[in-house]
Every structure is written in C-alpha cells, then in structure tokens.
Amino acid sequence: MYIVQIASECAPVIKAGGLGDVVYALSRELEIQGNTVEIILPMYDCMRYDHIWGLHDAYRDLSVPWYGGAVHCSVYCGWVHGRLCFFIEPHSQDNFFHRGCYYGCDDDNMRFAFFSKAALEFLHRSNKRPDVIHCHDWQTGLVPVMLFEIYKYHGMEYQRVCYTIHNFKHQGIAGAEILQATGLNQEAYYFQYERLRDNFNPFAINMMKGGIIYSNHVTTVSPHHAWEARFTDIGYGLGHTLHSFQYKFKGVLNGIDYDVWNPESDRYIPGHYSKDNLAEKALNKKALRARLLLRDVDKPLICYIGRLDDQKGVHLVHHAIYHSLFKDAQFVLLGSATGAKINAQFQHEKRFLNDNSDVHLELGFNEELSHLIYAGADMIVVPSNYEPCGLTQMIGFRYGTVPIVRGVGGLINTVFDRDYDQTKSPEKRNGYVFYESNYQALESAMDRAIGLWYDYPEEFRKLVVQGMEYDYSWNIPGAEYLDIYDYIRHKWSEVIAA
Ligand SMILES: Nc1ncnc2c1ncn2[C@@H]1O[C@H](COP(=O)(O)OP(=O)(O)O[C@H]2O[C@H](CO)[C@@H](O)[C@H](O)[C@H]2O)[C@@H](O)[C@H]1O
Numbered sequence: 001m002y003i004v005q006i007a008s009e010c011a012p013v014i015k016a017g018g019l020g021d022v023v024y025a026l027s028r029e030l031e032i033q034g035n036t037v038e039i040i041l042p043m044y045d046c047m048r049y050d051h052i053w054g055l056h057d058a059y060r061d062l063s064v065p066w067y068g069g070a071v072h073c074s075v076y077c078g079w080v081h082g083r084l085c086f087f088i089e090p091h092s093q094d095n096f097f098h099r100g101c102y103y104g105c106d107d108d109n110m111r112f113a114f115f116s117k118a119a120l121e122f123l124h125r126s127n128k129r130p131d132v133i134h135c136h137d138w139q140t141g142l143v144p145v146m147l148f149e150i151y152k153y154h155g156m157e158y159q160r161v162c163y164t165i166h167n168f169k170h171q172g173i174a175g176a177e178i179l180q181a182t183g184l185n186q187e188a189y190y191f192q193y194e195r196l197r198d199n200f201n202p203f204a205i206n207m208m209k210g211g212i213i214y215s216n217h218v219t220t221v222s223p224h225h226a227w228e229a230r231f232t233d234i235g236y237g238l239g240h241t242l243h244s245f246q247y248k249f250k251g252v253l254n255g256i257d258y259d260v261w262n263p264e265s266d267r268y269i270p271g272h273y274s275k276d277n278l279a280e281k282a283l284n285k286k287a288l289r290a291r292l293l294l295r296d297v298d299k300p301l302i303c304y305i306g307r308l309d310d311q312k313g314v315h316l317v318h319h320a321i322y323h324s325l326f327k328d329a330q331f332v333l334l335g336s337a338t339g340a341k342i343n344a345q346f347q348h349e350k351r352f353l354n355d356n357s358d359v360h361l362e363l364g365f366n367e368e369l370s371h372l373i374y375a376g377a378d379m380i381v382v383p384s385n386y387e388p389c390g391l392t393q394m395i396g397f398r399y400g401t402v403p404i405v406r407g408v409g410g411l412i413n414t415v416f417d418r419d420y421d422q423t424k425s426p427e428k429r430n431g432y433v434f435y436e437s438n439y440q441a442l443e444s445a446m447d448r449a450i451g452l453w454y455d456y457p458e459e460f461r462k463l464v465v466q467g468m469e470y471d472y473s474w475n476i477p478g479a480e481y482l483d484i485y486d487y488i489r490h491k492w493s494e495v496i497a498a
Pocket residue numbers: 016017018019021022166167221254305306307334335336364365366367370387388389390391392
C-alpha cells in the first residue's frame with residue numbers, strides 16, 4: 001500500500017512532543033510491514049537539519065492557490081533516519097515557517113491551513129496518488145475537507161483519509177478568512193452545523209471538526225481516550241460530533257519506536273542493559289547524577305519528562321518535586337513550558353532549588369538528555385489532568401523506570417497498579433496509579449513506590465522487570481492501522497459529508 005502522512009511534526013527532525021514520535025515511528029512500522037510511506041512536513045527554519053540526509057530539490061515551482069492569487073513554494077526532499085520526507089517552503093512575505101518556533105504564533109490557523117493546501121497541491125501537481133493519506137491533529141484537519149471538496153475534482157477521487165487526533169484541546173478554531181484563503185469560499189455552505197461550524201461558536205469554523213466529518217476514518221490514540229472524548233468534557237466540545245460519527249471513530253493505542261528507545265543499544269547512555277541483566281542501569285543513574293551535579297547517595301531517583309502545560313497537571317508535577325525531597329528521594333525534571341506563566345513559575349522554582357543537590361530542573365527541550373534520564377531514573381511521574389495516550393510511561397517501561405501515573409486516558413490502558421489492579425494478576429502489574437487530581441492521591445501512590453524501593457528492593461526489581469516485559473512497540477498498532485487503511489480503501493467509498 002502507498003501511504004502519505006501529512007503532519008506538522010516528525011521526530012527527531014521536528015519534535016515538540018509526542019505527535020512527532022508517532023509520525024516517525026508509525027511510518028517506520030508501516031514500512032517494515034511492507035508498505036511505501038512518504039511524509040509531508042513544513043520546512044521550518046528551526047528544525048534539526050542535522051537529522052536530514054541528502055536534502056535536495058524535489059519540486060521547484062509549486063504554485064499554491066491562495067486568496068485568489070498564488071504563493072510560490074519550493075519542495076525539498078530528504079531522508080530522516082530512513083524515512084522519505086518532503087519539506088514545503090513557501091516564499092511569501094508571511095514567512096509562515098520562518099518564525100524560530102513550530103507553534104505559538106498569532107496566525108497559526110493560517111499557517112497550517114496554508115500547509116494543508118500546499119501538501120495537497122504538491123500531491124496533485126507531482127501526480128502522487130497515495131492509497132491512503134494519514135493526517136494528524138487540527139493542523140491538517142482541512143486536508144480531507146479540501147480533498148473532498150476541491151481536489152476530488154482534479155483527479156484525486158480515489159484517495160482515502162485516516163485522521164488521527166492526538167489532542168482534542170487544540171482544534172483550530174478560526175474565522176471565515178480561512179475559507180477565502182484556501183479557496184473553499186462558500187461561507188454559507190461551510191458554516192452549516194453539519195460541516196465546519198464550531199459546535200459552540202456559530203461565527204467560527206473548526207478545522208478539527210472538519211477533519212472528523214470529512215475523513216473516511218478517525219482515530220484517537222488510546223481506547224480509553226476514545227471513550228473519554230465521546231462521553232466526558234475531554235472532547236472539548238466535539239463529543240457530539242464524535243458520537244454522530246461513532247461508526248468511523250475508534251481508539252488505537254500508540255506504540256513507541258523500539259529502535260529509538262532501546263536500553264540495549266541507546267547511544268545517549270553509557271550503560272546498556274536489558275530485563276535479563278539490569279546491572280548497568282546503575283551506571284546510568286551515576287552518570288545522570290554526575291551530569292546534573294546531584295549527590296551520589298543511596299536514594300531513589302524520580303523524574304518527570306514532558307511539556308509543562310495544564311494538560312500535564314503541573315500543580316502535581318510541582319508537588320511531586322517537594323514530596324520526593326520530603327520522602328528522601330531525588331528528583332529530576334526535564335520540561336518545556338508552553339506558556340509564559342508556567343515558564344516563569346518553574347524558572348522561579350529552579351532558582352529556589354538551585355543549591356539543593358537532590359533535585360535538578362532542566363527547563364527546555366533536550367532529546368539527548370531525555371534518554372539518559374529515562375535510563376538513570378528509578379520512577380517516572382505522569383500526573384496528567386488528561387492524557388490521550390502518553391508515551392513517557394511506555395518509554396519508562398522500556399528503560400525499567402517504574403511509572404506513577406494518574407488513571408486517565410491511555411495511562412489506564414497501559415499502567416496497572418501493583419497493589420490494587422483488579423484486571424491483572426500480580427505478576428502482570430507494572431506501576432502505580434492514582435485517580436484524584438489532588439496532593440493526597442499523588443502522595444499515596446508516590447509513598448507506595450518509594451516505600452517499596454527502600455523496604456523491599458527485591459520486590460521493586462521484580463516490578464521493574466514486569467514493566468520491561470510488556471510489549472508497547474508499534475508492531476500491533478501498526479497492523480491495526482493497516483486494517484483501517486485496508487477497510488477504507490476497499491469497503492468504504494463515500495465520505496459522509498457527500
Ligand atoms: N523537554 C523535553 N525534552 C526532551 N524530550 C521531551 C521533552 N518534553 C517532552 N519530550 C518527549 O516528547 C514526547 C512526549 O510524549 P507525550 O506522550 O507526553 O506527548 P504530548 O503530550 O506532547 O502529545 C500528545 O500526543 C501524544 C502522541 O499521540 C500522546 O501520547 C499524548 O497523550 C498527547 O498529549 C516523549 O517522547 C518525551 O520524551
């Protein structure tokens with residue numbers, strides 16, 4: 001099968017969070033399972049060019065219709081750790097992707113509406129006719145809309161779309177100008193409730209809603225989150241839409257790339273180990289402490305790795321730092337704040353804790369350091385308010401780092417409490433789970449984990465191994481996506497918005 005992924009991130013060349021991991025790793029798995037995959041991305045000025053091999057011109061004069069005129073683009077092509085990627089660079093005064101950041105600009109809606117249009121125009125002009133286009137999150141929600149409403153009439157009537165939602169919070173809610181810019185026009189038509197009109201703001205269109213309605217199949221990134229999105233406020237207003245289209249919506253649990261995240265061969269860690277021989281994990285703990293100037297003492301080391309965003313339960317992340325110190329554990333945080341307020345709060349905390357040799361806060365994005373932390377820590381906390389899937393607990397399992405998580409979204413599908421889980425036998429349990437979003441709940445889970453580490457080290461080691469025995473690779477989810485692609489190619493020929 002020939003699959004094209006259209007996305008705003010692909011690790012490690014463009015990675016702000018988990019979306020980048022998924023786009024890369026799913027593509028790799030689909031190729032391993034015998035398919036051809038290409039990835040279309042924006043050409044950001046700040047992406048990691050050192051991860052692209054053989055970058056060259058692929059299509060010089062791509063003219064993308066825009067606001068009744070056209071924007072001239074160049075398309076480059078190169079390999080990102082074996083994946084064939086196309087990068088679209090527009091040449092216009094808007095400088096859409098020359099902003100020194102991936103997201104966070106006032107005109108993000110316009111930037112990614114343009115990218116979606118340019119990606120389709122590129123497929124159309126270069127005569128690429130994938131069997132399936134797989135697009136991701138609000139940034140590419142207009143891809144199926146434009147495919148069905150415009151490009152279908154230009155020789156792209158056989159392409160099918162799978163649309164994956166990684167985060168319902170950001171939906172691309174925009175004004176009518178997006179319709180004019182992209183050439184969709186016809187305000188009265190698109191502002192119908194059955195089409196793009198936002199479910200709560202009658203004067204806005206919602207790109208994610210468009211993605212849901214016009215795609216042949218919609219997924220989110222874990223079965224439990226699929227349920228939450230439909231039946232709780234975690235759908236951020238799209239619950240009714242998902243409910244109406246439930247026959248084409250499901251949750252597919254993400255995996256992680258077992259090649260990138262492999263403690264037996266990871267080039268960013270000094271000690272290589274496996275579940276059968278854990279000895280060298282201690283070397284990584286030592287190296288991590290040395291690198292971050294922490295005391296080398298007999299204490300458990302707890303970490304947090306992730307975006308610092310309301311989604312991630314920052315008040316609990318903050319509390320976890322102080323509770324670890326109180327319980328005689330060390331703490332390492334690696335986080336990039338998505339807002340100025342949270343950034344200022346953690347900068348303050350970092351200064352306050354600067355002289356404490358049991359804690360280190362690293363604010364910013366650092367892929368290499370993240371590997372050493374996963375390998376060196378004993379436990380990882382994931383106290384999210386909501387978590388569509390969560391990759392950090394899965395990477396934790398892979399590196400023998402026991403997760404302490406809040407029981408929401410994909411965390412429920414992957415972490416099974418050592419003491420209380422009713423669904424798994426004791427030898428299949430792998431971490432600690434708490435449910436309420438308050439300090440007491442977090443503390444009770446952390447206390448159980450830290451207590452086991454101190455009082456029953458052999459039991460703790462068993463728990464580590466039980467986590468490492470789980471298979472959270474892309475093997476199974478990759479096959480599940482192939483089933484979906486197969487289904488929409490062969491058994492499904494109409495888009496519902498027809
Ligand atoms: N400061 C930093 N330095 C280095 N590396 C960092 C980092 N901050 C985060 N990372 C890395 O980025 C990834 C984050 O994974 P998450 O599951 O937390 O994704 P995120 O919430 O961004 O995305 C959304 O999409 C993913 C994928 O579908 C879902 O799992 C998730 O629930 C959903 O919120 C991990 O690989 C982590 O190691």
